[in-house]
Amino acid sequence: MKRVLTVLVAMATITGALAGVSAAAYAVAGLAxxxxxxxxxxxxxxxxxxxxxxxxxxxxxxxxxxKWSALMQDRVGPNRARIxxxxxxxxxxxxxxxxxxxxxxxxxxxDFVPGAANRFLFKLGPILAFAPVFALFAVVPxxxxxxxxxxxxxxxxxxxxxxxxYLLAIASLAVYGTALAGWSSNNKFALLGGVRASSQxxxxxxxxxxxxxxxxxxxSSVQLPAIVGDLAVAGADATGQARYLWRTDGPFDLxxxxxxxxxxxxxxxxxxxASFAETKRAxxxxxEGESEIIGYFVEYSGMKFGMFMISExxxxxxxxxxxxxxxxxxxxxxxxxxxxASQPLMQEHGWLYGTLLGTVFWLKVLFLIWVQLVIRWTxxxxxYDQIQTLGWKILLPLGLANxxxxxxxxxxxxxxxxxxVVGLLEIGVLMVLTMTKQESxxxxxxxxxxxxxxxxxxxxxxxxxALPSHASAASSH
Amino acid sequence: xxxxxxxxxxxxHNPDTDGSLPPEGELESHLQAKHMVINMGxxxxxxxxxxRLKVELDGETIVKIDPEIGFLHRGFQKSCENVTxxxxxxxxxRLNYLSAMMNNFGFLNAVEKLIGLEIPERAQYIRVIGSELxxxxxxxxxxxxxxxxxxGFAPFLYGMEARELIQDRVTELxxxxxxxxxxxxxxxxxxxxxxxxxxxxxxxxxxxxLLVEMDGLLTRNRIFVDRTKGTGIISAxxxxxxxxxxxxxxxxxxxxxxRKAHPYWVYERFDFDVPVGEHGDNYDRYLVRMEEMRQSxxxxxxxxxxxxxxxxxxxxWRIALPPKPEVYGTIEGVMAHFKLVMEGIQVPPGEVYxxxxxxxxxxxxxxxxxxxxxxxxxxxxxxxxxxxxxxPHIIEGKMLxxxxxxxxxxxxxxxxxxx
Numbered sequence: 001m002k003r004v005l006t007v008l009v010a011m012a013t014i015t016g017a018l019a020g021v022s023a024a025a026y027a028v029a030g031l032a033x034x035x036x037x038x039x040x041x042x043x044x045x046x047x048x049x050x051x052x053x054x055x056x057x058x059x060x061x062x063x064x065x066x067k068w069s070a071l072m073q074d075r076v077g078p079n080r081a082r083i084x085x086x087x088x089x090x091x092x093x094x095x096x097x098x099x100x101x102x103x104x105x106x107x108x109x110x111d112f113v114p115g116a117a118n119r120f121l122f123k124l125g126p127i128l129a130f131a132p133v134f135a136l137f138a139v140v141p142x143x144x145x146x147x148x149x150x151x152x153x154x155x156x157x158x159x160x161x162x163x164x165x166y167l168l169a170i171a172s173l174a175v176y177g178t179a180l181a182g183w184s185s186n187n188k189f190a191l192l193g194g195v196r197a198s199s200q201x202x203x204x205x206x207x208x209x210x211x212x213x214x215x216x217x218x219x220s221s222v223q224l225p226a227i228v229g230d231l232a233v234a235g236a237d238a239t240g241q242a243r244y245l246w247r248t249d250g251p252f253d254l255x256x257x258x259x260x261x262x263x264x265x266x267x268x269x270x271x272x273x274a275s276f277a278e279t280k281r282a283x284x285x286x287x288e289g290e291s292e293i294i295g296y297f298v299e300y301s302g303m304k305f306g307m308f309m310i311s312e313x314x315x316x317x318x319x320x321x322x323x324x325x326x327x328x329x330x331x332x333x334x335x336x337x338x339x340x341a342s343q344p345l346m347q348e349h350g351w352l353y354g355t356l357l358g359t360v361f362w363l364k365v366l367f368l369i370w371v372q373l374v375i376r377w378t379x380x381x382x383x384y385d386q387i388q389t390l391g392w393k394i395l396l397p398l399g400l401a402n403x404x405x406x407x408x409x410x411x412x413x414x415x416x417x418x419x420x421v422v423g424l425l426e427i428g429v430l431m432v433l434t435m436t437k438q439e440s441x442x443x444x445x446x447x448x449x450x451x452x453x454x455x456x457x458x459x460x461x462x463x464x465x466a467l468p469s470h471a472s473a474a475s476s477h
Numbered sequence: 478x479x480x481x482x483x484x485x486x487x488x489x490h491n492p493d494t495d496g497s498l499p500p501e502g503e504l505e506s507h508l509q510a511k512h513m514v515i516n517m518g519x520x521x522x523x524x525x526x527x528x529r530l531k532v533e534l535d536g537e538t539i540v541k542i543d544p545e546i547g548f549l550h551r552g553f554q555k556s557c558e559n560v561t562x563x564x565x566x567x568x569x570x571r572l573n574y575l576s577a578m579m580n581n582f583g584f585l586n587a588v589e590k591l592i593g594l595e596i597p598e599r600a601q602y603i604r605v606i607g608s609e610l611x612x613x614x615x616x617x618x619x620x621x622x623x624x625x626x627x628x629g630f631a632p633f634l635y636g637m638e639a640r641e642l643i644q645d646r647v648t649e650l651x652x653x654x655x656x657x658x659x660x661x662x663x664x665x666x667x668x669x670x671x672x673x674x675x676x677x678x679x680x681x682x683x684x685x686x687l688l689v690e691m692d693g694l695l696t697r698n699r700i701f702v703d704r705t706k707g708t709g710i711i712s713a714x715x716x717x718x719x720x721x722x723x724x725x726x727x728x729x730x731x732x733x734x735x736r737k738a739h740p741y742w743v744y745e746r747f748d749f750d751v752p753v754g755e756h757g758d759n760y761d762r763y764l765v766r767m768e769e770m771r772q773s774x775x776x777x778x779x780x781x782x783x784x785x786x787x788x789x790x791x792x793x794w795r796i797a798l799p800p801k802p803e804v805y806g807t808i809e810g811v812m813a814h815f816k817l818v819m820e821g822i823q824v825p826p827g828e829v830y831x832x833x834x835x836x837x838x839x840x841x842x843x844x845x846x847x848x849x850x851x852x853x854x855x856x857x858x859x860x861x862x863x864x865x866x867x868x869p870h871i872i873e874g875k876m877l878x879x880x881x882x883x884x885x886x887x888x889x890x891x892x893x894x895x896x
Binding site for chain 2: 069072075282290291377382
């Protein structure tokens with residue numbers, strides 16, 4: 001009971017904190033528009049979206065990952081660090097002081113540069129690894145455009161015409177950091193890691209871009225705000241993912257939203273798997289492969305290593321944010337969005353509406369981060385050639401087929417309903433594939449190893465894995 | 478003379494003077510590729526114990542691999558020659574430090590065979606229980622580490638929980654977690670503690686639950702299967718040629734288990750199966766180990782249910798220490814105690830080879846006695862040694878990433894290989 005209560009309190013705290021920061025972001029953006037020049041809200045958004053939200057979530061994620069993996073593995077997790085202040089002297093505070101100790105450790109460790117390393121490139125590596133992932137979030141809309149203090153405020157840093165292409169371009173820059181780190185360390189293990197990383201990241205960029213084309217076709221845009229879409233308020237038609245494929249009539253809207261995951265499940269799986277490979281986290285962590293080659297950052301210490309580590313966590317947050325915007329309806333509610341937007345209170349106080357939907361966005365992001373953590377701690381590592389097989393022989397043809405099927409369906413039925421039906425069918429097929437036990441096939445080939453004493457259950461715990469990665473893993477043979 | 482000096486330079490290619498353009502032939506030739514030699518170990522996360530693997534790589538493919546042992550050499554054989562037979566026991570702990578009791582009992586069994594001694598039935602039961610407990614810990618570590626080194630941390634920690642529970646029971650029985658030094662020539666030095674059997678049954682139940690968890694995380698995990706199935710293959714003939722024994726050999730399809738082939742102690746009284754693989758790959762080795770753990774649990778359950786009462790060590794003061802009241806109360810007791818401690822057990826001259834089925838295979842002991850009370854020669858046939866010797870045969874031409882699961886599932890233990 002106490003445990004459930006703790007969890008509930010923690011969840012409420014997190015939601016409250018997200019709402020609070022969202023509200024602050026909208027208020028500051030409004031004030032900036034009011035007192036500075038027009039468009040100053042974009043500058044405040046840089047601070048709030050990229051520094052406050054992404055960085056703080058990434059920092060907390062270092063702890064959350066350790067705590068969550070501990071939960072999955074029958075451990076307690078970090079609880080040793082204490083703050084020597086009256087009242088909290090003997091409390092572990094859920095391990096939060098560990099963030100401080102980690103940072104202190106990183107910053108105060110010897111900053112070692114190997115003698116034979118190329119000093120310039122060696123120092124450039126972590127910077128090039130960190131900066132691109134950090135810049136990725138600039139095009140992701142984290143909330144609706146609302147009117148605050150009489151000014152229009154967008155909760156996005158930049159809305160360039162090329163939209164998602166910016167994401168793909170900047171994401172592919174990150175490979176330089178890893179490749180340089182591996183090469184300039186003048187270490188054979190690091191070199192192996194760097195080569196593995198660059199080949200993996202470059203191959204998966206193809207699948208990454210291809211998996212999104214179906215989505216561009218469906219929404220006729222490459223801009224994230226357009227893909228997220230606007231609600232049908234004040235007579236205008238809903239656009240993007242704010243639309244409903246089917247909906248009930250009446251003031252409270254309830255129906256099947258035109259979210260990317262429903263229209264493009266294959267695209268989603270391809271995108272999620274490919275971007276997972278880009279983040280270089282398990283099961284795609286062969287460049288790190290700590291039990292084989294230790295990794296491309298083996299020679300790095302102190303904060304340089306910390307940059308690689310934190311960029312991995314920033315990637316997790318950014319990936320979750322981008323996926324939310326592309327496939328999970330961005331800041332839109334699954335139902336009742338139009339009803340909420342038409343409430344007089346919401347129309348009167350734009351910042352309140354923005355705060356609510358901003359919180360919705362960040363909660364979806366947190367959910368996707370959680371999915372990534374579950375995948376990270378459930379699967380072993382691929383082999384190097386298996387990753388390439390998955391990328392080139394499975395994700396790429398799958399993405400190509402998806403482009404043609406989606407294109408045909410969009411052309412046939414511009415209301416996207418046909419696409420939605422096919423998408424739901426695809427989800428159903430994937431669910432069935434994931435849940436079915438291939439007991440007979442597996443055992444026919446390898447049954448000999450079980451001796452005469454059969455009858456033990458083999459199909460355990462397999463269904464609990466998250467669908468996306470599982471489906472991609474299941475098709476990787 | 479001057480001509481002969483200048484002629485070759487004038488005709489040949491001089492990179493310093495001919496500009497940056499390479500000669501025509503070099504443009505056509507293939508890109509120069511060099512093999513990379515890397516050292517895995519002696520300190521490497523994937524080496525159990527301390528072993529150095531010199532790996533020559535062509536890209537990601539292993540061209541040549543050269544395992545180099547000796548980093549854990551402690552002079553086991555020579556040390557044993559300088560102490561009494563009983564004092565050898567702590568040295569045997571450190572051979573395979575994951576299953577010390579098996580080494581203890583295997584050594585004692587060989588000494589008893591040399592003496593021609595039959596140990597009490599209860600002692601035989603306790604030896605079976607202890608051996609199977611340590612077979613469980615050894616396999617748990619091996620399977621867990623296989624998962625861990627392929628990137629799955631959870632199965633390792635589930636395995637560790639089960640291992641720690643068993644380790645607690647072992648501590649209650651022997652007084653030590655790893656270096657048990659349990660048993661004496663002629664039997665066992667202390668009986669099962671009160672209520673220990675029930676605790677063990679509970680531990681086994683929990684272990685079974687954790688095995689189901691590990692099984693669920695690994696056995697049908699697509700990535701795990703892809704990484705292990707069809708990698709690290711060795712044929713049954715090759716395995717026998719290299720001298721493989723134990724689970725690694727059984728995974729090749731050879732149903733050879735000393736517990737069945739030459740039953741020792743009371744193994745023939747228990748109902749258990751010997752799991753046999755088919756392909757001799759990493760996946761089969763993993764499955765065999767998983768199944769052997771279930772069989773070990775079966776054996777322990779049966780042994781705990783049927784263990785008879787009675788003495789735990791032979792009543793012979795030339796071999797076993799006399800009871801303490803006799804030592805403090807009678808002159809015969811004092812003398813026997815003194816002679817045993819100072820001179821050791823007077824093992825008759827002769828030589829013997831005896832083997833037991835340890836967790837990784839046939840743990841053989843070749844003992845020579847000259848009747849002095851100390852071993853003249855102790856040689857261990859460590860199951861890990863032939864297994865390690867076959868690594869180059871298995872892995873050359875395969876990928877670097879295959880080395881890790883292969884090295885895990887063959888479960889070579891540094892301590893026993895290098896003695």
